[in-house]
Amino acid sequence: MAPGLPPLALALLLLLWPLGSSARRAARFDPTWESLDARPLPAWFDQAKVGIFIHWGVFSVPAFGSEWFWWYWQKEKRPQFVNFMNDNYSPGFNYEDFGPQFTAKFFNANQWAEILQASGAKYVVLTSKHHEGFTLWGSEYSWNWNAVDVGPKRDIVRELEMAIRNRTDLRFGLYYSLFEWFHPYFLQDESTSFSTRQFPFSKALPELYELVNRYQPDVLWSDGDGGATDQYWNSTGFLAWLYNDSPVRDTVVTNDRWGAGCMCKHGGYYTCSDRYNPGHLLPHKWENCMTIDKSSWGYRKEAWIGDYLTIEELVKQLVETVACGGNLLMNIGPTSDGIISVIFEERLRQMGSWLKVNGKAIYETSPWRSQNDTLTPEVWYTAKSKEKSVYAIFLRWPTSGQLFLGQPKASVGATEVNLLGHGQPLNWTLAKPSGIMVELPQLSIDEMPCEWGWALALTNVT
Ligand SMILES: *[C@@H]1O[C@H](CO)[C@@H](O)[C@H](O)[C@H]1NC(C)=O
Numbered sequence: 001m002a003p004g005l006p007p008l009a010l011a012l013l014l015l016l017w018p019l020g021s022s023a024r025r026a027a028r029f030d031p032t033w034e035s036l037d038a039r040p041l042p043a044w045f046d047q048a049k050v051g052i053f054i055h056w057g058v059f060s061v062p063a064f065g066s067e068w069f070w071w072y073w074q075k076e077k078r079p080q081f082v083n084f085m086n087d088n089y090s091p092g093f094n095y096e097d098f099g100p101q102f103t104a105k106f107f108n109a110n111q112w113a114e115i116l117q118a119s120g121a122k123y124v125v126l127t128s129k130h131h132e133g134f135t136l137w138g139s140e141y142s143w144n145w146n147a148v149d150v151g152p153k154r155d156i157v158r159e160l161e162m163a164i165r166n167r168t169d170l171r172f173g174l175y176y177s178l179f180e181w182f183h184p185y186f187l188q189d190e191s192t193s194f195s196t197r198q199f200p201f202s203k204a205l206p207e208l209y210e211l212v213n214r215y216q217p218d219v220l221w222s223d224g225d226g227g228a229t230d231q232y233w234n235s236t237g238f239l240a241w242l243y244n245d246s247p248v249r250d251t252v253v254t255n256d257r258w259g260a261g262c263m264c265k266h267g268g269y270y271t272c273s274d275r276y277n278p279g280h281l282l283p284h285k286w287e288n289c290m291t292i293d294k295s296s297w298g299y300r301k302e303a304w305i306g307d308y309l310t311i312e313e314l315v316k317q318l319v320e321t322v323a324c325g326g327n328l329l330m331n332i333g334p335t336s337d338g339i340i341s342v343i344f345e346e347r348l349r350q351m352g353s354w355l356k357v358n359g360k361a362i363y364e365t366s367p368w369r370s371q372n373d374t375l376t377p378e379v380w381y382t383a384k385s386k387e388k389s390v391y392a393i394f395l396r397w398p399t400s401g402q403l404f405l406g407q408p409k410a411s412v413g414a415t416e417v418n419l420l421g422h423g424q425p426l427n428w429t430l431a432k433p434s435g436i437m438v439e440l441p442q443l444s445i446d447e448m449p450c451e452w453g454w455a456l457a458l459t460n461v462t
């Protein structure tokens, strides 16, 4: 107790003490979906809106087809993949032999952190372990198949965590695949239709506890149920610990991939499917996890420019997603030597430059009563109720110089219309039968506040 504390303060402290501890007790969660699903999502996640996903692992070495390389080569024996191996590797070369070639020799976590910060994202999610089972940290449960023992000989998770936390304002998140394609315990459990549970209890769960205790992620992005239920994975038991007793219990957010049948139904926020973008408002917080390379999460050497989304397409994804209450998690796949290729870097920096001008219409917004405009296509709305602002984000600059908005109810003398990144308020008139007609300024390319999409801030509209 601090000496010299006034008696009144002391009395107040003693009075509040039991309140605080009983409040904590009341907030404990049971290992049931009913209890866990009722946990309020930590507020930072909805405010953040934009995250960057990073798929990196041994699959980045062949860097061909997709991060599902092993599956397509060994399991499905797709000719493309079998031929790729025959043409480029000697007979008998195993998937494990890619491990030492995952060198990460140019990996500089500080450089990644700088690029991620420049993207305008507010969180990052790194694949700490994908379906191949290779852990990017020195897992005690992944002997000789982790980045500290094989390949980089470095703790990749720690290096990125340090750089992100020391140098950026992003939250640090980790992806973790529950199942593994070729782990003998998993295959054994699978052969008993998951009536045995050796893999979760000797591999997946110990690793999850290790990962959370060591790196304290703010996002735990679970994936890969391998066809087994959440009972097999003991997911509710683990989540009860995560929410009640883990070092990140107050800040951590999780997704909905905790066992067959959980997606879009149980857990934290919903992901529903890869590249989920419903185009309408959902009653539950959700995330659109998608890829800048349209057909792969991992790096592909054979990708050409047309395989990557343009910045216009990315801005459109972001705006549609946020207007409908989602977060956008944009994926990049670094090369096996640790480079974020210049095309990914450019897209991230472009997104950051757009958000620098238009971030007010994205970060910390809520969905409005309408998500898009009925009169003009490609106009999406967001809102900030405490600032009494509605944002109309339009993805096409009308050649007429006039933008009709069917949704806002404006009042003459009170409503103000501003183009973000432009100094002067804009003239507008009431349109018939409803809405407003906004007179856009006539700007040369150099005078434009940004490209690819623009945002109007409307104040005092309903
Ligand atoms: C980050 O900060 C921690 C603690 O403040 C320090 O121990 C560590 O060396 C720093 N790491 C980097 C990469 O700057």
Ligand SMILES: *[C@@H]1O[C@H](CO)[C@@H](O)[C@H](O)[C@H]1NC(C)=O
Pocket: 031, 201, 205, 234, 236, 237, 238
């Ligand atoms: C499995 O879940 C139960 C509760 O359902 C919990 O008591 C136990 O600690 C969990 N085990 C692990 C390893 O997570």
Ligand SMILES: *[C@@H]1O[C@H](CO)[C@@H](O)[C@H](O)[C@H]1NC(C)=O
Pocket: 279, 280, 372, 373, 374
């Ligand atoms: C826009 O909103 C209307 C309802 O006002 C809806 O019918 C339409 O599908 C939406 N458009 C898009 C592209 O989502």
Ligand SMILES: *[C@@H]1O[C@H](CO)[C@@H](O)[C@H](O)[C@H]1NC(C)=O
Pocket: 424, 425, 426, 427, 439
């Ligand atoms: C708004 O309208 C007034 C009156 O027509 C005009 O004088 C003024 O230049 C307009 N302002 C802008 C920013 O277009």
